[in-house]
Amino acid sequence: RKEVEQDPGPFNVPEGATVAFNCTYSNSASQSFFWYRQDCRKEPKLLMSVYSSGNEDGRFTAQLNRASQYISLLIRDSKLSDSATYLCVVNHRGGGADGLTFGKGTHLIIQP
């Protein structure tokens, strides 16, 4: 079983719409969770952390469901610039940067 699984997409979404995608993880002991964004032919960059109570950053909302072992990312009022690959990242250790496992990513295309 893969440690971190994501629907690769692509998700084709019209500009202004709301889009959401999930990620599941296999290690129930995982401690921390993140979404990274990767633009075409660029490096991954941290988008936001995912907290147990859920968190919001502007148009982006991240949620964690420990019981079902999944995290989600919701993007409201999508912009053309949101087109990218979104990587789900799970830290399967107690903390620290050496325990990160990256999903393969979900490809999002925002259409005008």
Place this chain on the structure above:
Amino acid sequence: DAGVIQSPRHEVTEMGQEVTLRCKPISGHDYLFWYRQTMMRGLELLIYFNNNVPIDDSGMPEDRFSAKMPNASFSTLKIQPSEPRDSAVYFCASSFSAGGNTDTQYFGPGTRLTVL
């Protein structure tokens, strides 16, 4: 401040040749990671260092791959001999273990390697 620096940005070589990829982490960061990314496998961790010491190299595909970190500001990933299946984007990332955001890794721009 400068981010993670990688060189070269692009490398095209022929099968059997030696390839050396270079990385300069963010100053003060004590973790350095080497990743390989392909469409099929996604982002794979090859090896990582803590305070210049290799901690986990279980992701290194085979003996053709080797990595060194002679000091806190420089690391290399070497492939010898290279094979077409090594074609991928190789990323270097660094992180800082103390303080907040210890889980955040900062990636370099990557080296796009093509082995013919």
